[in-house]
Amino acid sequence: MSTSSGAVPTAAELASLLRADGVLLLASDGRELTVADLWPPHPSAGTLSMPVGFGVTGQVARNGTPVVLASDSPRNALHRQLLQLEPRQTVARLILPLRGLEDRIVGVLAAHRSPRLPFGPDDLVLAEPYAAVLGLRLHAEQLWLAVNRHRTERDRLIKQAISAQEAERRRIAFDLHDGVTTALASMAFHLSAADLTVSELKAGIPAKQELERARAELVSARELADLAYHQTRAAISGLHSLVLDDLGLVAAMESLVQTAASGEESPSIDLLVDPSAALDVIPDHVAAALYRIAQEALANAVKHAEADRVVLSLRRVGDSIVFGCADDGKGFDPAERRTARARDVDGAQHFGLSSIAERCALIEASLRIESVPDRGTTVLVELPF
Structure with a gap:
């Protein structure tokens, strides 16, 4: 089987190109490696996670140096299971970093086959162009996922910000209605009562008792005015x-x-x-x-x-x-x-x-x-x- 180095090969195509028994394409987020593609397929592929820096594969993901091993026996039990290795079985391995934009390491290509057919420099030269294409493709996918995550998070924050603004407006409306509006309405009542009393004084009704009543109404109105003033200041302070x-x-x-x-x-x-x-x-x-x-x-x-x-x-x-x-x-x-x-x-x-x-x-x-x-x-x- 053959493919152009400009195309993006799958793990199965790479296995054929490299005459490998199996190929793992691992994605890196800088901390962990997870399976992006695998040949032959395995139901446990989605559960494999390896720290960057752990084992040979993790070291390649960290330092970006390709590794060719004539004989190796991976220690991670799930890794061995994905490679379908028997208990003491060894394999020849070819491990290359996948580089994205600005030479960033975004994953690892790991191929394996029988130690009787070890990988050599020719295999490394053959695999490198495909690794370059895979790295760019993987980085593009990661960037696209990041954009979608940021868009989703932005939409969530906008929705929550609008909800918060509306809730704040409702709170201010309630504060003004229950506090300032009520105080002003009561103040208007007391001022009306004081005005009525002053009118009675003008009509010649005995003054002392009416003056005391007018003064009490004005004192109540002044207290309500102070209350409305302080509640208004508190509402303004709450806004800014x-x-x-x-x-x-x-x-x-x-x-x-x-x-x-x-x-x-x-x-x-x-x-x-x-x-x-x-x-x-x-x-x-x-x-x-x-x-x-x-x-x-x-x-x-x-x-x-x-x-x-x-x-x-x-x-x-x-x-x-x-x-x-x-x-x-x-x-x-x-x-x-x-x-x-x-x-x-x-x-x-x-x-x-x-x-x-x-x-x-x-x-x-x-x-x-x-x-x-x-x-x-x-x-x-x-x-x-």
């Missing part, structure tokens, strides 16, 4: 932090802590910042995401954890910036929470944690949530920087 723009991430988090700690039943809240963390070099969009993550984590701890103490922290660990939010509250079972989230189709009951996860994904930060019932919760966000 002016402190973050003017003074940076640390000052914004300090303001966040002061606001959260001002409630009558708020826990003790501390902010610990590593002075050597070099936080001033964090890009604005990343600082904004970290601020929102801190805002969500702190809100969860204050509203739901029933904690006595919450500690926020910003520090540098190696090449990463690490944000932490730890509380001594009631905690939860992460497995049960995942199950509940799976049942909750729209995610509304777990918006805080899902929002944190989405923001971490957007800035390519890793998220770890550790919690034990009755022993508190810790949220850790690690951002390589």
Whole structure:
């Protein structure tokens, strides 16, 4: 059988070309080798996984140097099974790296046959053009899969971002309706009552009692105006932090802590910042995401954890910036929470944690949530920087 070196041969075609008893085409992701094609076929091919650097095949995947062995006996039991070798049987082997773009090693071609017909330099010369074509084809497939993964992940993030925005808009609408709108409506009622009382005074009704009543109505209206003002400021702060723009991430988090700690039943809240963390070099969009993550984590701890103490922290660990939010509250079972989230189709009951996860994904930060019932919760966000 023959094929042009410009074509992309299958493992079966390569076995015929190289007069081999079998051929393995292995794909590499830089860490592991998995079967991309195999001849003769075997039902266990999909289960074979070998670390790059392990055995002769793994070494070729690591260093990119072709290997010709007159006699070899692979140690990996599944590997031997795929090669259909008997217990002490040896084989001659030809192993070449598959190179993609920019000389990147993307896989390995491994052929074997009887030691009575060892591979030689001519076989290596014959196989190299096919290995080059296979490497480019394999790399193209890997890049295509990566593009599809990124597209799928992008679509997922866009969908979640839109859902998060809509949920945030609903929250703000509810806050304004239940807080500011109600306060303004009540204030209008008290001002109307005060106006009516002043009108009665103009009509000559005895003044002292009516003045006291008008003053009480105006005091109530003033209190409601203050309430509406503070609730409006809180809603605006929830949308955007002016402190973050003017003074940076640390000052914004300090303001966040002061606001959260001002409630009558708020826990003790501390902010610990590593002075050597070099936080001033964090890009604005990343600082904004970290601020929102801190805002969500702190809100969860204050509203739901029933904690006595919450500690926020910003520090540098190696090449990463690490944000932490730890509380001594009631905690939860992460497995049960995942199950509940799976049942909750729209995610509304777990918006805080899902929002944190989405923001971490957007800035390519890793998220770890550790919690034990009755022993508190810790949220850790690690951002390589």
